[in-house]
Amino acid sequence: MDLRKNLIAGEWLAGADAVENRSPSDVTDLVGLYARADAEQVDRAVMAARAALPAWAGASPQVRADLLDRVGLRLAERKEELGRVLAREEGKTLAEAIGEVGRAAQVFRFFAGEAIRVTGDAVASVRADVDVDVTREPVGVVGLITPWNFPIAIPAWKIAPALCYGNTVVCKPADLTPASAHLLAEILHEAGAPAGVFNLVMGTGAIVGNALVEHPEVDAISFTGSVPVGRALAVRAASGLKKVQLEMGGKNPMVVMEDADLDVAVAACLNGAFFSTGQRCTASSRLIVCDPIYDEFAERLAAAATSAKVGDALDPATAIGPVVSAKQLNSNLEYVALAASEGAEVIGGERLNEEREGYYQRPALFLNATNDMRTSREEIFGPCASLIRAHDFDEALALANDTEFGLSAGICTSSLAYARNFKRHAQAGMVMVNLPTAGVDYHVPFGGRKGSSYGSREQGRYAAEFYTTVKTAYSFAG
Ligand SMILES: NC(=O)C1=CN([C@@H]2O[C@H](COP(=O)(O)OP(=O)(O)OC[C@H]3O[C@@H](n4cnc5c(N)ncnc54)[C@H](OP(=O)(O)O)[C@@H]3O)[C@@H](O)[C@H]2O)C=CC1
Numbered sequence: 001m002d003l004r005k006n007l008i009a010g011e012w013l014a015g016a017d018a019v020e021n022r023s024p025s026d027v028t029d030l031v032g033l034y035a036r037a038d039a040e041q042v043d044r045a046v047m048a049a050r051a052a053l054p055a056w057a058g059a060s061p062q063v064r065a066d067l068l069d070r071v072g073l074r075l076a077e078r079k080e081e082l083g084r085v086l087a088r089e090e091g092k093t094l095a096e097a098i099g100e101v102g103r104a105a106q107v108f109r110f111f112a113g114e115a116i117r118v119t120g121d122a123v124a125s126v127r128a129d130v131d132v133d134v135t136r137e138p139v140g141v142v143g144l145i146t147p148w149n150f151p152i153a154i155p156a157w158k159i160a161p162a163l164c165y166g167n168t169v170v171c172k173p174a175d176l177t178p179a180s181a182h183l184l185a186e187i188l189h190e191a192g193a194p195a196g197v198f199n200l201v202m203g204t205g206a207i208v209g210n211a212l213v214e215h216p217e218v219d220a221i222s223f224t225g226s227v228p229v230g231r232a233l234a235v236r237a238a239s240g241l242k243k244v245q246l247e248m249g250g251k252n253p254m255v256v257m258e259d260a261d262l263d264v265a266v267a268a269c270l271n272g273a274f275f276s277t278g279q280r281c282t283a284s285s286r287l288i289v290c291d292p293i294y295d296e297f298a299e300r301l302a303a304a305a306t307s308a309k310v311g312d313a314l315d316p317a318t319a320i321g322p323v324v325s326a327k328q329l330n331s332n333l334e335y336v337a338l339a340a341s342e343g344a345e346v347i348g349g350e351r352l353n354e355e356r357e358g359y360y361q362r363p364a365l366f367l368n369a370t371n372d373m374r375t376s377r378e379e380i381f382g383p384c385a386s387l388i389r390a391h392d393f394d395e396a397l398a399l400a401n402d403t404e405f406g407l408s409a410g411i412c413t414s415s416l417a418y419a420r421n422f423k424r425h426a427q428a429g430m431v432m433v434n435l436p437t438a439g440v441d442y443h444v445p446f447g448g449r450k451g452s453s454y455g456s457r458e459q460g461r462y463a464a465e466f467y468t469t470v471k472t473a474y475s476f477a478g
């Protein structure tokens with residue numbers, strides 16, 4: 001099998017090491033063999049990005065727009081093929097995977113438009129005959145560190161704005177899922193990204209990620225992943241005076257009020273808690289349900305969750321694919337056991353299809369959970385959700401906000417007053433009414449509060465805050 005290589009200074013280079021990328025649906029399915037870089041190759045990639053920066057930062061916005069547009073078009077044209085690879089390597093269903101590639105395409109096309117819409121401000125000076133203008137310039141060389149759960153969309157929503165605003169990029173995808181990012185790198189290369197403007201260095205966080213964070217020629221780091229890695233990385237990056245942006249975990253609440261349309265609420269919770277195998281930082285992992293409908297809602301959601309077909313990501317009948325890895329599956333199973341020992345009534349959650357060499361788990365509901373249980377406070381990142389009882393709206397809102405996280409929060413209700421109140425008072429970066437907490441648009445800000453995020457928002461026009469630096473210029477015209 002051919003070795004898939006790193007892209008450094010416009011050349012494909014083998015690494016110090018290589019990793020077998022295997023499908024979590026069936027570990028006998030080898031997706032590919034991927035190079036792993038070392039610190040020396042990271043240095044070459046960063047220096048290539050540094051060398052390419054002046055020309056790319058100075059390129060006409062049309063040149064940047066055209067590159068991003070070509071990448072978006074090619075992603076859209078090839079979304080079935082790329083979706084299949086993504087489903088094989090990550091385990092989300094084929095429909096979800098194709099949808100994710102489509103989303104990556106839209107992100108590139110959105111930022112193609114943004115590249116020619118970069119504006120500044122002409123401001124009246126407080127002094128006579130002085131003009132002031134405020135413009136945006138690229139930050140410089142940006143290091144992008146991405147997780148396994150959205151292996152093409154997350155790289156896309158970091159790479160596209162970085163290139164749009166004139167930065168050069170060194171991207172390190174998750175070691176578990178390098179195939180999607182590698183295909184994206186091939187498309188960027190074929191679409192004409194100049195040598196050094198975009199570099200891909202695959203490998204582990206401990207070696208490649210660490211070398212990127214420590215490198216003095218990296219001006220900014222955008223990271224998505226776990227809280228402990230994000231926190232430690234931010235401290236190190238900040239000590240090197242790098243700009244930092246972190247998107248981390250969530251323990252996202254979905255409140256179900258007594259006046260909710262239960263069909264809508266069950267569908268939103270099924271999707272939010274269990275689709276993509278619950279492996280979304282926006283997953284609804286705390287379902288806070290009002291007393292009068294708690295039992296009926298629990299029964300209906302349990303029926304829907306336990307009957308959802310768990311299976312091979314490529315099987316069109318599958319609703320929920322496998323867990324991404326043996327490590328993640330073991331961690332999920334430990335949380336299921338913990339929920340029982342904490343006093344919750346556990347429905348589902350067991351390992352499935354043990355005869356197959358994949359990591360299958362039935363969705364788990366933790367009934368009669370309380371918000372102080374560890375399973376209600378820690379991000380599990382699997383198909384597990386706690387059902388917590390609330391007496392009324394005020395208690396539900398208080399429970400929703402009682403978490404160290406603040407990424408997404410939802411409410412199902414038919415009351416305008418509840419919806420309005422929740423939108424106003426939920427301590428989260430994103431609020432959903434009668435919609436799952438997960439599954440966001442690609443052109444509006446994405447990010448959270450409290451322990452979920454750090455730095456400015458990703459996606460949409462707000463991405464300019466991270467990927468540009470502002471210059472204020474004064475001129476005397478007297
Ligand atoms: N918010 C989100 O979207 C996500 C949250 N998570 C949470 O994180 C948990 C663990 O998942 P995991 O993939 O291990 O998350 P990590 O935070 O370990 O990984 C995210 C990225 O950071 C890299 N990384 C790891 N250590 C370092 C380091 N010291 N310096 C620089 N980069 C580093 C990883 O590399 P490597 O490839 O070697 O792992 C990966 O590319 C999940 O169970 C879930 O709770 C996970 C994925 C996404």
Ligand SMILES: O=C(O)CCC(=O)C(=O)O
Pocket residue numbers: 149150224279280281282437438439440
């Ligand atoms: O819910 C979504 O659409 C995005 C989720 C996400 O970005 C994540 O889980 O990392």
